[in-house]
Every structure is written in structure tokens, then in C-alpha cells.
Amino acid sequence: MSHHSPPLALSMQLTLRALAHLLRYPDAALRAHLPELQAALQQEAALAAPRLAELEQLLQRLQQSSGLTVEAEYVELFDRGRSTALHLFEHVHGDSRDRGPAMIDLLQTYEQAGLYLDADDLPDYLPVLLEFASTQPAERARAFLHETAHIVRAIFSALLKRQSPYACVLAAVLELAGEAAEPVPVAADPDLDQAWAEPAAFDGCASSGQTRPDQPQPIRFVKPSHPSHQGAQT
Numbered sequence: 001m002s003h004h005s006p007p008l009a010l011s012m013q014l015t016l017r018a019l020a021h022l023l024r025y026p027d028a029a030l031r032a033h034l035p036e037l038q039a040a041l042q043q044e045a046a047l048a049a050p051r052l053a054e055l056e057q058l059l060q061r062l063q064q065s066s067g068l069t070v071e072a073e074y075v076e077l078f079d080r081g082r083s084t085a086l087h088l089f090e091h092v093h094g095d096s097r098d099r100g101p102a103m104i105d106l107l108q109t110y111e112q113a114g115l116y117l118d119a120d121d122l123p124d125y126l127p128v129l130l131e132f133a134s135t136q137p138a139e140r141a142r143a144f145l146h147e148t149a150h151i152v153r154a155i156f157s158a159l160l161k162r163q164s165p166y167a168c169v170l171a172a173v174l175e176l177a178g179e180a181a182e183p184v185p186v187a188a189d190p191d192l193d194q195a196w197a198e199p200a201a202f203d204g205c206a207s208s209g210q211t212r213p214d215q216p217q218p219i220r221f222v223k224p225s226h227p228s229h230q231g232a233q234t
Helices: 013-022 028-032 034-044 049-064 067-079 088-092 099-112 126-134 138-147 149-161 167-176
Strands: none
Touching: 013 034, 013 049, 013 126, 013 138, 013 167, 028 034, 028 067, 034 049, 049 167, 088 149, 099 126, 126 138, 138 149, 138 167, 149 167
């Protein structure tokens, strides 16, 4: 397997937005726009042909499978597994109190660039990060994505382990960050009941929801001093 980073795209605004949509819940509204996502990926050609072919297969699967099937698979994949969660701070801070200040800091980064979130979105949700990156010049977007690459790589690896077709979306994000899409070892998810168990009253916090000693790498976001866009369009 090659350890060389992929070539860097000159423009990736449309590609980032398409990837952001592909990682959202595949309801009927999103599935109706799949041809537009496919056209955007092909038009911009920010990704290498083999990666585009993988994304094409995912798009076809989402189009050809029943809505109930793809929606159930999405929930099982992203909502019921910690290692594949799309909320990035879940992988860094877990449920610890450090997550709140990190969320506020990231939200302020978005708002300084003119991006205001819907009430349903949290700032560390990967599709939201990709939407924000799409509003930035290519070099700034790449630097921003690079800051999250170690977390994205962990999610990518977990998706590969599950043989999920969504792995190609995370691989595409890594490539746009100037990183090689190479897997790293990932720990198995705990049983769902254990993962969601509440600690006993007055007995402290559950260790599984803390700073994750198996993932010590910090995450740092650089706030752009002169944002060049006022808002994000989807």
C-alpha cells in the first residue's frame, strides 16, 4: 500500500458539499438530490478517478435500494456505534465536560465566518464541518480538514472494518485534507447496553464516556482571521 499523499485539488467546494450530504440521513428528500450530488462530484473532479468510482457505487446503491433499507442501515451504522459516530468530539472528549467548551469554540469559528447552524445540528457533526470547509478557500479548507484527519481516519478504519460502502466518503475527506486514506487499528465497540449505561447515582461518571485514554490525540481548530465568505449554501 502506498504511503504517498494524494495530489491536492485546486477547487473542492462542490465536492465537500456533496460529501457532506452523503453523510447525512438518507431520507427521501436527500435521495431525490442524489443525481445532483453525482453531477457535482463529476463536474469538479477534485478526487481521483478510483475514489469517484467508489462514490458512484454508493450513490447507485442509495438510489436503487429501498428507502427503508438504506435508512435502517444508516441508523445501525452511525447512530448505534461509537467507533463510527459522526460527531467528532465524541471520539476525543466522549461525554466529559471538556466537550462543551470545545463545541462553543467551534461554533464561534463558524459564526465568525458567517455560518449559522440549524437547531438540529451540533458543530462537531462531520457534515457540518464539511459544509463549513466548503465556504473557505481551498488551502484554508485543507488546513481545517487536516486538523480533524486523525479522527476521520479512525472513523474510516471502523467503517472499513464493517465493510461499509460509506468508507469511501471518509476516504475522500482524508484525500481532500492531503492525507492518504490508510486504515489504523480500531477497538471493538462495546455492547450497546454497556455503551449507553448510566452510572449509578453519586458514583461518578462512567469511564467509557471520558477522555478515551486509547485516543489521546487532541484536536485544535484554527479560526480564520479574515473569513472570505458570508454564510454557507447547501
